[in-house]
Amino acid sequence: MTEHEHDRRPWIGRIGPEQAEGELAEAYRSIGGGLPLARIIEIHTLHPQSMLDHYALYRTSMYGPSPLSRAEREAIAGSGFRAGPGHGLAPGDDGR
Secondary structure, eight states: OOHHHHHHSOOOOOOOTTTOOHHHHHHHHHHTTTSOOOHHHHGGGGSHHHHHHHHHHHHHHHHSOOSSOHHHHHHHHHHHHHHOTTSSOSTTTTOO
C-alpha cells in the first residue's frame, strides 16, 4: 500500500480505555479487564453496546461449540488478517 493509498483509507475514531467513562469504561472492564483489544472491537467505542455485542460474536465464533476445529477458526481469522488492514482479529491489526 502506498502512502497515498493509506491516506484514503477510512478512519473511525475511538476512545481508549484510559479516556473511557461511564458505560464505555464498564464495557472495557467487562471485555478486556485492562488487556489490549483488537482494533476491530475498539472501533465500536462510540457505541458501547455494539462493542459488547461484537465481542460476544467474536467469542462465540472463536471459542463456542462449532463443527470447525480451533485451528480451522484461527486459519480463517488469519486469512482475514493477511487480507489487509482492518480485516483481522489480532490486536493492532491495522498497524496503528
